Amino acid sequence: MSLQVSLKLKLSKQIKKIKVKYNTFEKATYDEYLICSLALRTANDKNQEKTVFDYIDDVTGEGSLNKHFRNIYARVKTFSAEQLSMIMANSMIPTLKIDEKNRYEYYPQLNVSVYNKKIYQGDLGTYNNLPQIIMINEEIIDMSIETVKDDTKPEQYSVTFDEKENIKVRLLNDYLPIDNEIFEESLCLDLGNINSYQGKIHDNVDGNGWRVLNNSALSNLFSNRNYYYDNGDHFFIRNDSVRKTIISKVHGLYIYKEDILSYQGNAILCDKVIDFLLENKTIGEFKPKSILFMLKYVSNKKAQKVVNSLLLKKEEKEIALYGLDLMERGLVNGWLVTVTKTFLKYASGYQLNLIYQANAELNYTIEQLIQIDADLLQFEHKMQVKKYNEDLEAKRKTIREITGDITTKGLREKAKALESDEITKKFSKLCNRLIGHVNEGLDDVSLTTLEQWHKDALELKEISILIQRKLENN
Secondary structure (H helix, E strand, O other): OOEEEEEEEOOOEEEEEEEEEEEEEEEOOHHHHHHHHHHHHOOOOOOHHHHHHHHHHHHHOOOHHHHHHHHHHHHHOOOOHHHHHHHHHHOEEEEEEEEEEEEEEEEOOOOEEEEOOEEEEOOHHHOOOHHHHOOOOOOEEEEEEEEEEEEOOOEEEEEEEOOOOOEEEEEOOEEEEOOHHHHHHHEOOOOOOHHHOOOOEEOOOOOOOEEEOOHHHHHHOOOOOOEEEEOOEEEEEOOOEEEEEEEEEEOOEEEEEEEEEEOOOOHHHHHHHHHHHHHHOOHHHOOHHHHHHHHOOOOHHHHHHHHHHHHHHOOOHHHHHHHHHHHHOOOOOOOOHHHHHHHHHHOOOHHHHHHHHHOOOOOOOHHHHOOOOHHHOOHHHHHHHHHHHHHHHHHHHHHHHHHHHHHHHOHHHHHHHOOOOHHHHHHHHHHHHHOOHHHHHOOOOOHHHHHHHHHHHHHHHHHHHHHHHHHHHO
């Protein structure tokens, strides 16, 4: 068995600075060249310094160059005659450099150093070839190592365990061995009572993606009541998926691994989740869209249970429309009364027949009853529909009689000879609206139009009496 897991370890990490003093050669300025020449020429003079200073005083007087030249001399007077001769020959002067930019990390428990993204065994500061590693090839005058920071803050590390219980910690891209005792001392654990977990705790694991179980991860398993155990593993139900958690105990550590299981195409998972939510009466806690997605993979009968359960608690248009779709697929019986009432709000056409078959005792409107097949209607409803149709036919008959009487008497044409007023204008308007249109589709117009025409016809009849009187008095 091999295992890779992410762990929080408290490993000391010392940040060390390398300070190097060395001489390099740079192009000498005219001033430096001048003073070096003066130092070389007075090298054998017992009173060399006085001779040089006298010369500087003569050349510069008390000006600012005086101090400048004296400072240059203070630096070059330590040079040997050979060094001065070389400066005269090639104009390159030795210059002291102090390099403090190099840093490296030293891990005492692992006994390794990291410099420039490379791992070195032991403390890099003890290496004899350290100048070559940090790429300083000049003659070194002094070199020192200083610890500028000792960081003991816990950090996340990738750790592997092999079959022989050897432990290795990942640093950069390498896995470095760590002593078991040191590992246990540096391990940072945050786990309380594991007994709240009622699933199986495995003892053999393999592969990647494992993490140490802590209180936060353990609490996350029980953040709400929508979870179950299957084959000993923990399944947490979410809107878009199920989070499967496996817990194992290896090398004294509780570790866990998560897999996200999609509902897409997974009929077994959807069936199990729906069963759990129905049994625990928590299905209403999930988004309707998520529930409808799962219902695609369960039986119609089980989907009906879900729709009944959801619509009993809260009216959801999406759920109601899905229930109507189940009806059209042949699932007519088994609906709750409250649910069929909700269906009635969103049903149309053929769906009204299905609802009526499921529950004929609902408070159907006459507009709904006339859309239902007559053969399905109970006697009471048949009588309602019959009376309604008779009333409609009576309205049609009234409209035909009134418009026919006006046409027969020729009132429409005769009224044109009358002086225009409010009565003649209204009469003409109603004649234009009814006569002709009535003959074209009185039997096919909507209920609303028919009732409006009937109202207009009754008004037209009253006005026609006034028009007749006007014609008689004209």
